[in-house]
Amino acid sequence: MKTHVVYFSATYTTRAICEQIADAWTSETQVYDVTNDDSLREVQIPSEDVLVMGIPVYAGRIPTMAVERLQRFKGQHTKAIAVAVYGNRDYDDALLELTDMLHANGFQVIGAGAFIARHCIFPQVATHRPDAEDKVVIDRFATRCHTLLMQETNHLPTIQVKGNRPYREPGKAALRPTSDEACNACGKCARLCPTGAISLANPPQTDNEKCIACGRCIVVCPTQSRNFRGEIYEGAAQKFNAAFGARREAEVFYI
Ligand SMILES: Cc1cc2nc3c(=O)[nH]c(=O)nc-3n(C[C@H](O)[C@H](O)[C@H](O)COP(=O)(O)O)c2cc1C
Ligand code: SF4
Ligand code: SF4
Numbered sequence: 001m002k003t004h005v006v007y008f009s010a011t012y013t014t015r016a017i018c019e020q021i022a023d024a025w026t027s028e029t030q031v032y033d034v035t036n037d038d039s040l041r042e043v044q045i046p047s048e049d050v051l052v053m054g055i056p057v058y059a060g061r062i063p064t065m066a067v068e069r070l071q072r073f074k075g076q077h078t079k080a081i082a083v084a085v086y087g088n089r090d091y092d093d094a095l096l097e098l099t100d101m102l103h104a105n106g107f108q109v110i111g112a113g114a115f116i117a118r119h120c121i122f123p124q125v126a127t128h129r130p131d132a133e134d135k136v137v138i139d140r141f142a143t144r145c146h147t148l149l150m151q152e153t154n155h156l157p158t159i160q161v162k163g164n165r166p167y168r169e170p171g172k173a174a175l176r177p178t179s180d181e182a183c184n185a186c187g188k189c190a191r192l193c194p195t196g197a198i199s200l201a202n203p204p205q206t207d208n209e210k211c212i213a214c215g216r217c218i219v220v221c222p223t224q225s226r227n228f229r230g231e232i233y234e235g236a237a238q239k240f241n242a243a244f245g246a247r248r249e250a251e252v253f254y255i
Helices: 013-023 064-070 094-104 132-150 188-192 216-220 231-244
Strands: 002-007 028-033 043-045 050-056 073-075 078-086 107-116 251-254
Touching: 002 013, 013 028, 013 050, 013 078, 013 132, 050 064, 050 073, 050 094, 078 094, 078 132, 094 107, 107 132, 132 251, 188 216
Parallel strands: 002 028, 002 050, 043 073, 050 078, 078 107
Antiparallel strands: 107 251
């Protein structure tokens, strides 16, 4: 049994959680990071293998630009695990959207989880998550999924996860990060930006129409030059921290 790990993960928390799940059982692993890579066409995942697919939650949904890339993975009644990672506000319809997408593309979802990680726009919320407690929960989830993967069953029930159809309208984040005088024009942010929004020739220059506020440029910048700034951001952060600072816990679902 080979494990295929597929994720969109701008600030690397979804990646970390998917990898922890796949590492919990010994198997050959193949990783597809579609965050900054639009080159893959259709990828067939054979029935005897397993897929772990992870997405961050953006405005309660799968990030719009991730949907098309993730749709290219096709199963042949292949068993799959769905992972949604969110910044402690809510995951709304994102996990349901992901399990629906997997079923439509030939997968049988046997386990699904919504896990909490540092909020990439408001990092004072869920700052150090996933933490040690989360890791125990993630390991337990992985172990239970592994038991289900080992069961010989032809007719699997359809997993029931939290969420509503029709899904909520996709939102568009209004906030945009900027560079300050610490920028040394190394170009790392421009090379790693998933949407190509940052000018390689002049990195402080950002195309705000292309930017999806994913936060990657902030976490990869070696000089801490990139950040969300300004009065509007500070006000929004204060309100967000007050409303969504209370710790939430992971929610997991099985067939
Ligand atoms: C545009 C945008 C929208 C977001 N919307 C939500 C949301 O609806 N609920 C939530 O709890 N977190 C939300 N977040 C936070 C991310 O889900 C969270 O930081 C996640 O850990 C990011 O995953 P990554 O590290 O793999 O990029 C949002 C982040 C961005 C950039
Ligand atoms: S990664 Fe940081 S230092 Fe490098 S170009 Fe981008 S903002 Fe400037
Ligand atoms: S410029 Fe926008 S889209 Fe590009 S990495 Fe930064 S936050 Fe993400």
